[in-house]
Amino acid sequence: MRQQLFGHHLDDLLKPTKLLKRAHREAENVLNAHVGMKTDVVEHDDDYTVTAELPGFDKDAITVKYADEWLTIRAHRSQDDRNDDGRVLHRERMDADFTRKFHLTNVVREEIQAHYQAGLLTVTLPKTVADSEGKIEIQ
Template identity: 45%
Template sequence: MANELQNRNNLFDSLMNMRNWMNDDFFSNLTPVADHMKTDVTEDDKNYTVKIDMPGFDKKDIHINYANDILTVTGHRDTFDDDGDKDGNVLHSERRYGQMSRQYRLPDVNKKDIKAQYKNGVLTITLPKMDETDDDENHIDIE
């Protein structure tokens, strides 16, 4: 009886290890894009500041849009020229290419004064908040 229980436990352990291995292998190729556009968002009384790691992108391939309280940042990177050896063999590659995009909900931004800077692989976007006088809301008192 003890031998049968031990075999059952070994089979269960083997199945769990196989499941973990399959999940690791399967999901390793489905890493969210967010992992490749690491972002810090800070806020103070006057601005939102968004810093996004985008190493290896050309400035001309980064597009920024702000509409309906949503900041959208999209980057496009072509394939890498240095992939593999002289025969094109690649053993392992984690660098991504293609199009990547992130969105951030940042309300009440003064659109005309948004500024962006790209330096040393970091995109910094400063989004000034609207002054209360700039607000489109118009309170009407009831008589």
């Protein structure tokens, strides 16, 4: 028997929560893409190249991981709250924590390279060499 709350089945009341959580995740991805971490993903015959704009981030504050066919890029920046005993009159620089995930298949994990220079993170993910059209060589 399904539980009821205020005359409604509990399962039915939880559906909007799931929808709101999904909408929040999708909105967060859009916000990260357009405000925080603009990213290009390009596929070549032998690799993928992912380039992310991360101006103002220290290299040590950027994490790149590849697991289960997902490339995850995370960048975190904390603004120093010290103001040298002065009074802050205006503040636009905020803490930032951005995460982007990309599903990239057939990657040779051991050969992934990442470089960060002048606010641009470039990740190169070599692809495994696939047989042409899956043909099997007859010996």
